[in-house]
Amino acid sequence: MTSHRKVSRAEHPTWLPKESSRNLGDKRVHIAATGPLVETVRSEFRRAMRLFGGSFVEKIGDAEIVVIVTGDQGPVGLDDETPAAVHEALAAHASEPVSAEGYFLANRDSVSVIVAATDRGALYGVLDLLRSGEPGSGTRREEPAHAIRMLDHWDNMTVHPVMGAVERGYSGDSIFFADGEVRRDLDRVSRYARLLASVGINRVAINNVNVHSTEARLLTDKLPDVARIADVLRPWGIRLHLSVNFASPTLLGGLASADPLLPAVHEWWRQATDRVYDSIPDFGGYVVKADSEGQPGPFTYGRTHAEGAEPLAVALAPHGGIVHWRAFVYDHRQDWRDRSTDRAKAAFDHFVPLDGKFADNVVVQVKHGPMDFQVREPVSTVIGALTKTTVAVEFQVTQEYTGQQKHVCYLGPAWSEILRFRFGGSDAAPLASLATGGFVAVSNVGTDEFWTGHPLAQSNLYAFGRLSWEPLADSIEILDEWIRATFPDTDDGTRAALHAVLDSSWATYEKYTAPLGVGFMVRPGHHYGPDVDGYEYTPWGTYHFADRDGVGVDRTQTTGTGFAGQYPSPWRARYESLAECPDELVLFFHHVPYDHVLHSGSSVIQHIYDTHADGVEDVARLQGIWAGPTQGIDSATHARVTQLLVEQLRSAGEWNDQIRTYFFRKSGLADAGGRPHF
Ligand code: GCV
Numbered sequence: 001m002t003s004h005r006k007v008s009r010a011e012h013p014t015w016l017p018k019e020s021s022r023n024l025g026d027k028r029v030h031i032a033a034t035g036p037l038v039e040t041v042r043s044e045f046r047r048a049m050r051l052f053g054g055s056f057v058e059k060i061g062d063a064e065i066v067v068i069v070t071g072d073q074g075p076v077g078l079d080d081e082t083p084a085a086v087h088e089a090l091a092a093h094a095s096e097p098v099s100a101e102g103y104f105l106a107n108r109d110s111v112s113v114i115v116a117a118t119d120r121g122a123l124y125g126v127l128d129l130l131r132s133g134e135p136g137s138g139t140r141r142e143e144p145a146h147a148i149r150m151l152d153h154w155d156n157m158t159v160h161p162v163m164g165a166v167e168r169g170y171s172g173d174s175i176f177f178a179d180g181e182v183r184r185d186l187d188r189v190s191r192y193a194r195l196l197a198s199v200g201i202n203r204v205a206i207n208n209v210n211v212h213s214t215e216a217r218l219l220t221d222k223l224p225d226v227a228r229i230a231d232v233l234r235p236w237g238i239r240l241h242l243s244v245n246f247a248s249p250t251l252l253g254g255l256a257s258a259d260p261l262l263p264a265v266h267e268w269w270r271q272a273t274d275r276v277y278d279s280i281p282d283f284g285g286y287v288v289k290a291d292s293e294g295q296p297g298p299f300t301y302g303r304t305h306a307e308g309a310e311p312l313a314v315a316l317a318p319h320g321g322i323v324h325w326r327a328f329v330y331d332h333r334q335d336w337r338d339r340s341t342d343r344a345k346a347a348f349d350h351f352v353p354l355d356g357k358f359a360d361n362v363v364v365q366v367k368h369g370p371m372d373f374q375v376r377e378p379v380s381t382v383i384g385a386l387t388k389t390t391v392a393v394e395f396q397v398t399q400e401y402t403g404q405q406k407h408v409c410y411l412g413p414a415w416s417e418i419l420r421f422r423f424g425g426s427d428a429a430p431l432a433s434l435a436t437g438g439f440v441a442v443s444n445v446g447t448d449e450f451w452t453g454h455p456l457a458q459s460n461l462y463a464f465g466r467l468s469w470e471p472l473a474d475s476i477e478i479l480d481e482w483i484r485a486t487f488p489d490t491d492d493g494t495r496a497a498l499h500a501v502l503d504s505s506w507a508t509y510e511k512y513t514a515p516l517g518v519g520f521m522v523r524p525g526h527h528y529g530p531d532v533d534g535y536e537y538t539p540w541g542t543y544h545f546a547d548r549d550g551v552g553v554d555r556t557q558t559t560g561t562g563f564a565g566q567y568p569s570p571w572r573a574r575y576e577s578l579a580e581c582p583d584e585l586v587l588f589f590h591h592v593p594y595d596h597v598l599h600s601g602s603s604v605i606q607h608i609y610d611t612h613a614d615g616v617e618d619v620a621r622l623q624g625i626w627a628g629p630t631q632g633i634d635s636a637t638h639a640r641v642t643q644l645l646v647e648q649l650r651s652a653g654e655w656n657d658q659i660r661t662y663f664f665r666k667s668g669l670a671d672a673g674g675r676p677h678f
Helices: 018-023 038-052 084-095 119-132 187-198 213-219 223-236 263-279 305-319 343-354 381-385 412-419 455-469 475-486 492-502 505-512 571-576 583-589 604-627 635-667
Strands: 027-032 054-056 065-069 103-108 111-116 138-142 149-152 155-160 164-166 203-205 239-243 285-288 322-326 362-367 390-396 439-442
Touching: 018 038, 018 119, 027 038, 038 054, 038 065, 038 119, 038 223, 065 084, 065 119, 084 103, 084 111, 084 138, 103 119, 111 119, 119 138, 119 187, 119 475, 149 455, 155 213, 187 223, 187 455, 213 223, 213 239, 223 239, 223 263, 263 305, 285 305, 305 322, 305 343, 305 362, 343 362, 343 381, 362 381, 381 390, 390 412, 412 455, 412 475, 412 505, 439 455, 455 475, 455 492, 455 635, 475 492, 492 604, 505 604, 505 635, 571 583, 583 604, 604 635
Parallel strands: 027 054, 027 065, 065 111, 149 203, 149 439, 203 239, 239 285, 285 322, 322 362, 362 390, 390 439
Antiparallel strands: 103 111, 103 138, 155 164
């Protein structure tokens, strides 16, 4: 019972191990910058100097690393001794200046230069140098695609009887809370903030979107403690957000109603919000899950979600705060007998009619798919349809449906596919550019000594940060950065082994779990392991409709729920047509007979049999690779991954046995590969 109270201080590798400070250490450093984050910049150099030597120098001409913030000083005094790299970076900035968070990183004649417009950009530049090492020769320009890059924590203040300390958390307890309070020791939060800043994350919501009564009080009497967390995040350029309960005016304020049209409700939010800003001047804003899975919302009062968000938005606006209003709104008490209701359609039906009606500082936060972070879903139709509303795309770094940090599952390739999706066809803009409100993801860290339960799951946190900064970056190159930064002493062979384990781990996971985009088939409640019919006759709206003849959900306009019609052309027609629908989503959009032949040439039933068997073989192969030479991987990491691969193989085998047996019994069609059913 008590082990989870402890916060690990163990020094297991992260992508900023002590050794990476070598990249900043043993150097003569000149800093020409002011601003609150410059102290953090200096502290990074001091940390490196303590470990590896080096010093600050007054004269720019003596320096090997130069950091310049152009925004808050006059022209830098350039002379004959000024290193060429400084001239180059300043010239680049002068001709096409970087935005507030961007920077130029130049390197020439063994001098590295960071030029930024603000202290924030300088911090990102220095952390880039720290994590990636020598910048190579020439000048590199870096700036984020979108201003908001955020992690949501589903952390509870007390251990919830069903959901635990962190809802869908697989990495120990909350790093923020214990025993109903904000932790006294926030050292781990500080180390977390440094990791996040190094991949460009600039906002963190600290508490669960399911706001229970204890957590609701973070907004009121717990504010001094919340302010302590904000103080720890601030030096890393990270603004704190709170998830709030829509019914706070009644729950905390004693009002009779939380109706968003009532002046008293507006006034309550105004006063509550003013008090937040008295304690936390750079407070980021509120995250709201309303009318969703039992959370209260504006429907109680017959109001729309745009009306619901209004009082919060109005209260935050004068302070520069924003409301993240989640579009995850659906009927979780639906009748499974009613085949016309489709959970996939719900968010579009609720939110698209409200396009343009939300206040300017409301960001509608949309899960990347229409269902719920499944291993494979089409993209959410809401993202393409909201053209007059600021939209944030929400991902799930915590692996609720992708192996719960017991299975290795690098999600970068899955996210890349989503970010590169083009609603209007191949000439249209990628989905990434529609995320005008940036990107949000559910975090995967906790008090676990490796931070993320599965040590290799750190790669997902890293990749989310990097993709939220540069959404079209190559996810395997990002993984390579992570491998090199986290395990700097690996040789080529070990790095190849890590790639062999991680690169296609998402594809492997998909092979042995729910097939062809149909989703779920997990055990209800905790969502780990197979239970094909676990949700089939429940009110949650997540069905596969397998019978003796076929499987899949008919979401066509012609004969099904009509969801395919929420897409613009060409996707509407492509998903509608069984002949054109991509194999990997065929059971998301169509109910097909088991002998339906896929584009791959395989029948649906044989595909199910083959991919499941392949998936188990893949995991066995990973185990073999991991048992081979792994120079440069510390023994604790190696042992934890070894132990988890045993569980992954067991679990993959269980999925395989249950899925193949289930479909054999339903269809009566034997596996042409002759493998056993039970
Ligand atoms: C925080 C899924 C999860 C819930 C989560 C919800 C959400 O349904 O299973 O645990 O609740 O998504 O995103 O709000």
